[in-house]
Amino acid sequence: MGERPVRERLCDFLEVDCGLSPDEAVAEAERCLQCKKPSCVKGCPVEIDIPAFIARIADRDFSAAARIIKDDNLLPAVCGRVCPQEVQCEGECILGVKDSPVRIGALERFAADYEREQGFVVPPLAGPTGKLVAIVGSGPAGLTAAAELARVGHLVTVFESLHEPGGVLMYGIPAFRLPKEVVQAEIDQLRKMGVDIRTNHLAGASVPVPELLAYDAVFIGTGAGLPFFMNIPGEQLNGVYSANEFLTRVNLMHAERFPEYDTPVRHAGRVVVVGGGNVAMDAARVARRLGARVTLVYRRREEDLPARRAEVVRAREEGVEFALCANPVRVLGTNFVTGVECVRMEMCEIDESGRPEPTPVGGSNFVIDADMVIQAIGQGPNPLLIRKLGGIRYGRKGNIVVDEEGRSSLDRVYAAGDVATGAATVILAMGGAKKAARAIDRMLREDRKGH
């Protein structure tokens, strides 16, 4: 069914990618070679049995396809949309060598959407173990851990500081990439599984640390919600936002519908977005939908943009202008932003990231007019809870140090997702959360034997 036309897209926040029709899905599924040694599975951080679910789609047994995916991935409707498949499963697909790879992500989404539209069936839950698990944060990691642990019979309570569960899936990723009903449906299913989600509860404050540690196990999935700023002059001017703030105002608080909704966002004619990742693309595309002319400033080259290729393409289609090999040095204005002074960058020797190190070109300064600046240059773990968890080991960047199964240095405290790895993808957070959940389950079962 393809993508919606750009002109239509810019007028709303509805999903850009319309997904596959059943016939399209079957036709795409039939392209799969059903490799004996499927390399696509190796490319998947949670090792979904990809050939098996694709075979079910080819057989038109879409519900069975969804069930197979859900054995390994509890949020397929989310992952089918936001996973960087081109560097994971699809990147490994053998068909991609000569032709285009099987559209595994689109098929995953198709099966998941089909299942949701039919009405979820709550998966069978194991008998209650009587063990209590506290989950901190309800983003991809927290939701995954909650589902895994509820499924095996533990009593799960999720603490979420915002008024809506979902974490970055709600406040960060815009609806045109991930409709909020999709996230809501996943969360509803979790509730049906008996998971108690307590919104407005900030762990470490509404739930003091001793109360938290009184649970049989604690899983921390607080993500990377602390926005970085560039620390350049003029950054305090009105109209300079972190991408987190800008996206939260729109995605979570619906500032695009002000004054029907109370939360405002600055009404800007010209916006500069700084950064080249998925968050920068999201911010730029949201700003376009609010009617602004948008320039994205990134210090490296086009091929270095860390964002998914498809998102870069869509951003361009939607009229986002790119100022590449450029870096802001100063935000201009008095009280309110009027522009951004940038300097051109040239690519020099390869640095530790394997990319050429961008270096400012002397005397190349230029100004982009702007009445809003959005900084999307990365986020770190929120230190709020970590500071209060006396004795927990954390790294230089504030991330909780964990072993392969998500164990932290504190007894019975586990962590996964961005809070452990630093800002990464939804699927990696889920992969980590699943491993941690299994380790928690094993530990709790050992406990029961012990007593």
Add this chain to the structure above:
Amino acid sequence: MYRVYEAGQLADRIFQIWVEAPHVARHALAGQFLVIRIDEKGERIPLTVSSVEGDLVRVIFMAVGKTTNQLSDLKAGDLIRDVAGPLGRPSEMGQYGTCVVVGGGAGIASCPIIARAAREAGNHVVGIIGARNAGFLILEDEMRDACHELLVATDDGSRGFHGFAADVLKQVIEQQQVDCVWIIGPAIMMKVTSEVTRPKGIRTFVSLNPIMVDGTGMCGSCRVQVGGETKFACVDGPEFDAHLVDFDLLMQRQRTYFDEEKVSLERYHEHACRCGEGSYHG
């Protein structure tokens, strides 16, 4: 949903609400705040925890914008969609010696809980509360109970000392040894009043009230400059060393949505009028 237990007016445009929010009430300490969202379409606004009693928490606010006006219209039994907290760091309490707690206008709301905490920590506590006129003055009795001595000032002299809280503070620090001061009120009042303690280098805290969204360190909307460093008022504060705060920047950033706030409030008043006529039940 959180139930309003009691609601009422304290002074001209100043209101109080007691809301049932055990997760906040049981753990809140002096100096902390909470975030309220009244309904589905509401914005998140931070309000200082003024006091707690069992599972109830009290907030006091001046009805200035749309949300505070809507809040002032709530009655006992009404429901508030979201109450999150307690947020921010508690007041840095210690055995300082003599403490002065200065409140201006609606900022007096935060003072009794700090005064009580300071007193419990073994300090001699002097309270100073000031307002434009007697009609704006709140919590005088509560402050008298909480402090060892209380001084009152009004700009027009309609009650207590004729002048600003800053003038009273000046007299106090001239007459006695003062070791620690809290100043809470509008940004301009905190700026002016904290100049009084600067020459003597008296430790002075102010509670900053920038625009916030989440209140948990996630958005950076509330960033302030303290001693040349960027701080997030929601998690690094809200209390900071008054003598290091860039108040002009705080006031500049507080005006970010000045126009939008006007639109929102006008729309609310129109709606309220129509509701009053019984022709609109939105």
